[in-house]
Amino acid sequence: xxxxxxxxxxxxIFLWPALVGAAGRPSGWEQLDDISDEALQLGxxxxxxEAKEVLLYFSERFFALEAKKRLKTAxxxxxxTVTHEHAxxxxxxxxxxxDKVAALTQFRLVxxxxxxxxxxxxxxxxxxxxxxxxVMEQAAERGxxxxxxxxLRRFMDRYALIEPSVKIDVPxxxxxxxxxxxxxxxxxxxxxLGQSEQREQLAAARRNIEALxxxxxxxxxxxxxxxxxxxxxxxxxxxxxxxxWRKYRGEKEAKRARQPEE
Numbered sequence: 001x002x003x004x005x006x007x008x009x010x011x012x013i014f015l016w017p018a019l020v021g022a023a024g025r026p027s028g029w030e031q032l033d034d035i036s037d038e039a040l041q042l043g044x045x046x047x048x049x050e051a052k053e054v055l056l057y058f059s060e061r062f063f064a065l066e067a068k069k070r071l072k073t074a075x076x077x078x079x080x081t082v083t084h085e086h087a088x089x090x091x092x093x094x095x096x097x098x099d100k101v102a103a104l105t106q107f108r109l110v111x112x113x114x115x116x117x118x119x120x121x122x123x124x125x126x127x128x129x130x131x132x133x134x135v136m137e138q139a140a141e142r143g144x145x146x147x148x149x150x151x152l153r154r155f156m157d158r159y160a161l162i163e164p165s166v167k168i169d170v171p172x173x174x175x176x177x178x179x180x181x182x183x184x185x186x187x188x189x190x191x192x193l194g195q196s197e198q199r200e201q202l203a204a205a206r207r208n209i210e211a212l213x214x215x216x217x218x219x220x221x222x223x224x225x226x227x228x229x230x231x232x233x234x235x236x237x238x239x240x241x242x243x244x245w246r247k248y249r250g251e252k253e254a255k256r257a258r259q260p261e262e
Contacts, residue, residue, distance in 0.1 A: 028065035029115040035061060036111040039087070043104040051104060052091035055084065076114050079164040083107040106161050113165035119216065122165040126213040129158050133209065136185070137202050145191065152186065159209075170215050178212060181205035 035058045042051040062068070062080075071077050083106050090103035112121040132155035139148035159182075167175050184190060184201055193201065 028061075028067050029070060029111075031065065032058060032061060032067060033111055033115045036108045040101075040104045040108040043091075043101045046097060048091045048097075048100055051100075052088060055088050055091070055107075058084065071114065076168055079110045079168055080114060083110045083164055102157070102161060106164060109162060109165040110168065113168040120165060120169055122162040122169075123213055123216045125158065125162055126210075129155070129162070129209070130206075132158050133206060137206075140198050140202060141195075143195075156182070156186075166212055170212050174208070174211060174215065177208040178205070181208055 035054060039051045039054040039058070042048070042054060068077060071080070083103075087103040087107040090100045093100070109120070109122045132151060135151040136148060136155055139145075139151050166178075181201070181204060185205060190198065190201070
């Protein structure tokens, strides 16, 4: 038992510096994630000139860290590039402050979607998105076209914030279903449908939108933590196996040495 305890202790001693070092060094995308969040916080405080400077600094770090090489697809690169350019232009554009903050939010969510491996930030906007959708449903049920149009605009504004991030994290076919639904709901033909058909169309759209959020809800632990546990456990198992083999071999040799005397 003493040998086993010593083996486990040695395993942790050898692993600990590597684990602490990995935890203490932010990766390239962690740095970029922090920068995008800083830009958003400045925007929320109406410090748009400073937010623009931080966005430009993001570009410098993006190229310095060669972050482009770490992107998985061309779609990710396009989402980061387009939302970044839009946010930079919005900071000095003659538009309402809330639109500037929206541009920063959209960019922030995209960077997080690229960086996160589970539960991205955009998934936390489900209540706000579905609340706006519920108002649409209620207006359609009452047959109030103006109220429906206003609710639709509010919903589309909220969905636009997360749409680039959604298309990074969910399968393309799921995002395309929602695109199709929204075209129908925005079209003039929607009001030519019977009330039961309108309900069916809205219900289908609700299911497809909720599926986007359900697809990224994972209760699993942080993958990096799981990897640490597997690595640590694997080394301990190997060490214990080696110690057990040495003990078995030693006992066998001792027994063989005693046999001539018997």
